[in-house]
Amino acid sequence: MTGVNPDVFSIASHFRLSSQPETFSECTVGHINSTYFIYCEDGGKYVLQRINTSVFKDPDVLMHNIAGVTSHIRKKLFEEGADEERGTLQFCETNDSKQYFRDSNGDCWRIYRFIDNVLNLQSANSTEVFRKVGNAFGHFQKQLSDYDVSLLFETIPDFHNTVSRYNDLLTAVNKNAAGRLAGVREELDFVVKRKKTCAYITDKIASGMIPVRVTHNDTKLNNILLDEKTLEPVCVIDLDTIMPGSVLYDFGDAIRFGASNAAEDETDLQKVFIRTEMFEAFADGFITGIEHSLTKEEIHDLPMGAIVITLETGIRFLTDYLNGDTYFRIRYPEHNLDRARNQFRLVRDMENKLPELKKIVEKFI
Numbered sequence: 001m002t003g004v005n006p007d008v009f010s011i012a013s014h015f016r017l018s019s020q021p022e023t024f025s026e027c028t029v030g031h032i033n034s035t036y037f038i039y040c041e042d043g044g045k046y047v048l049q050r051i052n053t054s055v056f057k058d059p060d061v062l063m064h065n066i067a068g069v070t071s072h073i074r075k076k077l078f079e080e081g082a083d084e085e086r087g088t089l090q091f092c093e094t095n096d097s098k099q100y101f102r103d104s105n106g107d108c109w110r111i112y113r114f115i116d117n118v119l120n121l122q123s124a125n126s127t128e129v130f131r132k133v134g135n136a137f138g139h140f141q142k143q144l145s146d147y148d149v150s151l152l153f154e155t156i157p158d159f160h161n162t163v164s165r166y167n168d169l170l171t172a173v174n175k176n177a178a179g180r181l182a183g184v185r186e187e188l189d190f191v192v193k194r195k196k197t198c199a200y201i202t203d204k205i206a207s208g209m210i211p212v213r214v215t216h217n218d219t220k221l222n223n224i225l226l227d228e229k230t231l232e233p234v235c236v237i238d239l240d241t242i243m244p245g246s247v248l249y250d251f252g253d254a255i256r257f258g259a260s261n262a263a264e265d266e267t268d269l270q271k272v273f274i275r276t277e278m279f280e281a282f283a284d285g286f287i288t289g290i291e292h293s294l295t296k297e298e299i300h301d302l303p304m305g306a307i308v309i310t311l312e313t314g315i316r317f318l319t320d321y322l323n324g325d326t327y328f329r330i331r332y333p334e335h336n337l338d339r340a341r342n343q344f345r346l347v348r349d350m351e352n353k354l355p356e357l358k359k360i361v362e363k364f365i
């Protein structure tokens, strides 16, 4: 991690920080925003982020959502007697009391207080830790269960609408913008065969079979900070996609990333499979954390949630590959294709294990 962006200090000068920034480093975790850690003369630490405005088109709406949700969570932390400083994200305002700064290029920047003595994991290596992570995401969900949904804007319309993600893929196929279509026939075939699966959650929401809640929508393991010594969850971060949604999204996304035996871009597909013991640990923690307030239908559908969200993520990677890598940050030209293949392999494995996964969740009903 090296500091390369020469504008960091000048951007930081527009914010009310504890003292003068001395050094900074670039954070390479995360596919969407650009993140820098700033270290000040007095020991103060901050997280500077360039908001990806081609993904989040309206930064005002984005910051409105995060401000509302974090102050709600802060109240809950106070009531619970928990750590209000470390338990949720806190902004630093700009010198003119705004929540973000727009520079002369039109780029939008925000600063969070740095939460210290934490780490984030790229893969779950113990059921004990992953159970706690499940518990923390479940608790987060519970904390927001009385948040007024009407206060939330949709920061990315149809974010987890898997049917529209499927249609986006077909549009990308028709355009073939990057000329890569010939190389993805097998992957397309895999998706087309699962067209019906794409409608699984959307249909259930539309018919009222599963409720709409306030959901995080991006519950990968690296979006939760853990205490570096105890590995206890400290703070759920990356709140850009908090929107009305289904609990199946949050459960499913956490499983596809954390319960997989391999990273989401592992190319040795033999290594890509769902670890059922991790699935069970997360499910246990999540259902306990949400204080057993899931409906029977929701619990029953948790395994399908994991399949649909993994399929959806694969579809999104494949779409981006066909579009010429305009959305996700990549490290090499075939990165999105490798990610898509990986996700599809995981889908296939979960489909094979579906009876076993269903048996696991039935225990929690």
Ligand code: ADP
Pocket: 027, 029, 030, 031, 032, 033, 034, 035, 047, 089, 112, 113, 114, 115, 116, 120, 222, 223, 225, 237, 238, 239
């Ligand atoms: P992206 O949307 O690109 O994933 P994130 O908001 O998840 O961006 O931030 C990227 C990374 O920066 C996180 O995975 C985490 O390691 C680090 N990070 C973000 N906010 C904080 C914070 N307040 N304190 C400490 N580290 C943070």
Ligand code: GN1
Pocket: 029, 030, 031, 032, 033, 055, 217, 218, 220, 223, 238, 240, 241, 253, 264, 313
């Ligand atoms: C992105 O921002 P990050 O890296 O936490 C993406 C998620 C995907 C994920 C795949 C806003 O998450 O939806 O599931 O990559 N976030 C956005 O790793 O699109």
Ligand code: MG
Pocket: 029, 030, 031, 222, 223, 238
């Ligand atoms: Mg993130």
